[in-house]
Amino acid sequence: MQVMPLLNDQELIARYMDGDEHAFEVLLRRYKSKIYTSIYLFVKDQALAEDIFQEVFIKIIDTLRRGKYNHEGKFVQWAMRIAYNMCVDYHRRHKRRAHINPSDEFDIFEVLRHGDEGADSIIMRSETHNRIRKLVDSLPPEQREVVVLRHYADMSFKEIASLTRVSINTALGRMRYALINIRKMMHEREVVLQ
Secondary structure (H helix, E strand, O other): OOOHHHHHHHHHHHHHHHHHHHHHHHHHHHHHHHHHHHHHHHHOHHHHHHHHHHHHHHHHHHHHOOOOOOOOOHHHHHHHHHHHHHHHHHHOOOOOOOOOOOOOOOOHHOOOOOOOOOOOHHHHHHHHHHHHHHHHOOOHHHHHHHHHHHHHOOOOOHHHHHHHHOHHHHHHHHHHHHHHHHHHHHHOOOOOOO
16 A cells, blocks of 8 residues: 555545545645745735635635546646635735735745754855845846746746746746846845855
């Protein structure tokens, strides 16, 4: 008998569809940090991010139970698309765009593993991440969105283009301009990344 964490997403979904609730828990644990982090970066409110996260998984469960999930593509991209759409819907309802601001409540970089690093290298990494986060926050919304989806949500440009409903060239262009703007801001502010 296979151990649950070793099963791929499709096998876990199949087990869940056959009534194995534990299979869905494994799937949820596998992607919780990635999905929650991307939601939080868009809404910048911990309580709201938790609410949207729960709505995302309620929608996923409902879709699976109704047999409407198709096996084309990967589960995580599908879940990220649902999360992104819910964030966009929230901002449309409240007529504002996502603002990515540094916050003491939640740190995206807490999800990174530090391994056996010493305290000095953890502190240096934290300072570097804070500088980068401030630079990303200064970008225009469309560029910031692509950076967040590419580097924090780990999505491909094809997935970003599909999710944001722009061409792949537009997504690539926004990333290019984001990098140009980050370099320019680093030069202007004399930011040194360690």
